[in-house]
Amino acid sequence: MENTTNTAAAVDNSEFSFKRASQAKEIWRRFRKSKGALIGLILLLIIVGVLLFAPLFISYDAAIESDFANVLAKPSKEHIFGMDGYGHDIFARIIYGGRTSLTIALIATVTSCLFGSALGAIAGYFGGWVDSLIMRSLDIFMSVPDILFTMAVVVALGANAVNLIIALTLAYFSNYVRLVRSQVLTLSEQDYVEAARAGGSGNARIILKHIIPNAIGVIIVNVTLNVAKIIIYESTLSFLNLGMPPPQPEWGMMLSEAREFMRPAPHLLIFPAAAIVLCACSVNLVGDGLRDALDPHLKS
Amino acid sequence: MSERTNAQPLVKTVDLKKLFKLKGGALLHAVDGVNLEIYPAETLGVVGESGCGKSTLGRTILKLIEPTDGKIYFEGEDITKYSVRQMRHKRRDMQIIFQDPYACLDARMSVVDIIAEYMFIHHVYKSRAETYNRAAQLMDQVGLARRYANAYPHELDGGRRQRIGIARALSLGPKMIVCDEPVSALDVSIQAQILNLLMDLQDELGLAYMFVTHDLSVVKHISNNIMVMYLGRCVELCSADELFANPLHPYTDALLAAIPKPDISLRGKEQKLIRGEVTSPINVKPGCRFASRCPFCTEKCTNTDPEFVEVTPGHFVSCFKVNNK
Numbered sequence: 001m002e003n004t005t006n007t008a009a010a011v012d013n014s015e016f017s018f019k020r021a022s023q024a025k026e027i028w029r030r031f032r033k034s035k036g037a038l039i040g041l042i043l044l045l046i047i048v049g050v051l052l053f054a055p056l057f058i059s060y061d062a063a064i065e066s067d068f069a070n071v072l073a074k075p076s077k078e079h080i081f082g083m084d085g086y087g088h089d090i091f092a093r094i095i096y097g098g099r100t101s102l103t104i105a106l107i108a109t110v111t112s113c114l115f116g117s118a119l120g121a122i123a124g125y126f127g128g129w130v131d132s133l134i135m136r137s138l139d140i141f142m143s144v145p146d147i148l149f150t151m152a153v154v155v156a157l158g159a160n161a162v163n164l165i166i167a168l169t170l171a172y173f174s175n176y177v178r179l180v181r182s183q184v185l186t187l188s189e190q191d192y193v194e195a196a197r198a199g200g201s202g203n204a205r206i207i208l209k210h211i212i213p214n215a216i217g218v219i220i221v222n223v224t225l226n227v228a229k230i231i232i233y234e235s236t237l238s239f240l241n242l243g244m245p246p247p248q249p250e251w252g253m254m255l256s257e258a259r260e261f262m263r264p265a266p267h268l269l270i271f272p273a274a275a276i277v278l279c280a281c282s283v284n285l286v287g288d289g290l291r292d293a294l295d296p297h298l299k300s
Numbered sequence: 301m302s303e304r305t306n307a308q309p310l311v312k313t314v315d316l317k318k319l320f321k322l323k324g325g326a327l328l329h330a331v332d333g334v335n336l337e338i339y340p341a342e343t344l345g346v347v348g349e350s351g352c353g354k355s356t357l358g359r360t361i362l363k364l365i366e367p368t369d370g371k372i373y374f375e376g377e378d379i380t381k382y383s384v385r386q387m388r389h390k391r392r393d394m395q396i397i398f399q400d401p402y403a404c405l406d407a408r409m410s411v412v413d414i415i416a417e418y419m420f421i422h423h424v425y426k427s428r429a430e431t432y433n434r435a436a437q438l439m440d441q442v443g444l445a446r447r448y449a450n451a452y453p454h455e456l457d458g459g460r461r462q463r464i465g466i467a468r469a470l471s472l473g474p475k476m477i478v479c480d481e482p483v484s485a486l487d488v489s490i491q492a493q494i495l496n497l498l499m500d501l502q503d504e505l506g507l508a509y510m511f512v513t514h515d516l517s518v519v520k521h522i523s524n525n526i527m528v529m530y531l532g533r534c535v536e537l538c539s540a541d542e543l544f545a546n547p548l549h550p551y552t553d554a555l556l557a558a559i560p561k562p563d564i565s566l567r568g569k570e571q572k573l574i575r576g577e578v579t580s581p582i583n584v585k586p587g588c589r590f591a592s593r594c595p596f597c598t599e600k601c602t603n604t605d606p607e608f609v610e611v612t613p614g615h616f617v618s619c620f621k622v623n624n625k
């Protein structure tokens with residue numbers, strides 16, 4: 001009998017070729033199918049566009065310079081969202097405030113996700129004393145309430161963008177440690193991981209090719225939920241005067257200031273609140289769509 | 301098969317052990333001193349009830365699990381202490397087909413990508429196109445239509461999924477495949493197809509199989525030799541024909557009696573069924589593992605390990621009742 005067993009059999013290239021859409025195209029095709037995801041994406045693009053090109057719409061001066069003649073003015077042609085208690089244009093403050101708020105929220109989300117996921121993956125995959133060390137440290141860490149911790153960091157280091165990001169990262173990374181660790185623990189028990197090992201795959205390859213792709217859906221949903229939470233948390237900090245220093249506009253700060261005028265001038269509250277809700281919703285919609293698009297099970 | 305006396309076994313284990321440490325320091329004897337030989341182009345059937353350590357044995361031989369004690373030889377080479385890196389080369393020669401055709405395929409990879417994975421790991425071909433072409437040939441070889449190439453596993457039925465697993469196992473051109481209950485999750489009609497496919501591939505490619513199953517009737521037709529396991533131990537090992545014609549160990553006897561027979565005259569008659577429960581594999585004491593359920597149990601059986609003895613040429617048993625004769 002011919003020994004065909006241990007050689008790379010000759011290959012006839014002409015005979016067969018796979019017409020495969022690239023991975024990204026395939027994901028985009030599935031993403032497009034969901035109306036919610038598309039709406040979310042369009043909203044998000046509009047928001048990002050408006051924030052990026054803010055100077056085209058209104059100057060930064062309108063956001064920080066007081067026009068005392070128009071304090072608490074209702075929305076009008078000149079000031080479409082009206083004016084706040086210091087005579088600042090609310091539209092301008094929302095746009096420029098959004099730049100700071102969203103940038104900080106996005107960076108903090110990414111850093112907390114990367115930091116937390118890496119720790120969780122290490123704990124889950126290697127187990128043993130590494131796992132114990134990470135998880136016990138985390139327990140100690142989590143026994144301090146988030147808000148107290150963040151306040152301590154900001155008060156100790158000072159209120160600026162970088163320190164806010166550090167504080168928010170520290171407040172949110174622990175979710176990812178737990179989540180990713182449990183994902184890695186269940187996924188690395190799967191037969192297909194053993195199959196990969198039987199094929200000669202090393203740890204790094206298994207994590208990159210099998211564990212991350214299978215865990216990514218859950219992580220993405222968490223990320224998008226956390227973007228919204230972080231925006232709100234950031235507002236909480238500003239509300240407690242621990243956010244960006246005034247007069248720099250910031251959404252949480254705007255809410256905090258609006259409190260006094262809730263009855264006579266509700267627009268002070270409504271517009272920044274709507275901005276936060278809109279951002280949170282669009283990010284969540286995109287996240288849901290992305291999770292589904294990454295899961296071949298839901299391919300129709 | 302009879303002319304193989306001078307052939308070297310492809311796989312050989314000597315007193316192979318795998319003990320799992322449990323919480324609290326107890327030891328679970330999953331594989332407890334197994335000696336076996338698998339010859340090129342032959343099939344060794346491994347039977348035994350659930351939990352007796354069949355899967356653990358298969359995985360230990362492939363070094364997917366580190367053995368606790370004993371030796372594993374592949375083509376005469378001692379691979380027991382091989383590192384993960386050294387084993388990488390051996391992966392081309394020794395492969396595995398899994399029991400669960402759902403869990404063993406990554407749901408996020410398309411069929412060709414799953415089949416091509418091992419070839420990418422080992423850089424068998426220079427280009428992607430060549431690799432995918434070889435994957436397509438493998439699909440032909442296992443009877444999987446090429447139109448499924450870009451499908452995802454969940455779109456296919458169990459039989460087709462198992463074919464993917466087989467194609468993947470073949471992709472590096474192995475000499476030996478551990479088949480860990482490859483058909484037990486499938487419909488009876490599909491079981492036969494997959495078994496026939498495995499037999500055809502064996503003839504075509506000269507593969508050796510270690511065929512794990514808990515179903516004696518499956519293993520009868522495809523095995524050259526059969527090994528009967530009980531609680532991590534090999535209790536009987538001989539050729540398939542010999543085992544069915546002349547079972548020596550009381551456990552084998554009971555297993556054979558438990559195969560359902562379509563014979564109306566046996567209705568209502570009492571069957572020789574095994575009574576009692578399997579003793580725990582945790583912190584086992586010396587003595588025959590089967591003693592508590594054995595109708596021929598003597599005092600000696602409960603405190604001394606029976607040796608694994610060649611009673612007649614090629615027929616090994618570990619039982620005092622047989623050995624003392």
Ligand SMILES: Nc1ncnc2c1ncn2[C@@H]1O[C@H](COP(=O)(O)OP(=O)(O)OP(=O)(O)O)[C@@H](O)[C@H]1O
Nearest residue numbers: 320328330349350351352353354355356357514581
């Ligand atoms: N990683 C592990 N840690 C601890 N015990 C284990 C581990 N893997 C297997 N075992 C134990 O080892 C014994 C043998 O398990 P194994 O899976 O090899 O049995 P099996 O014969 O393949 O059974 P089945 O027919 O159900 O597949 C069982 O008692 C099982 O509980």
Ligand SMILES: [Mg+2]
Nearest residue numbers: 354355356399
């Ligand atoms: Mg098993």
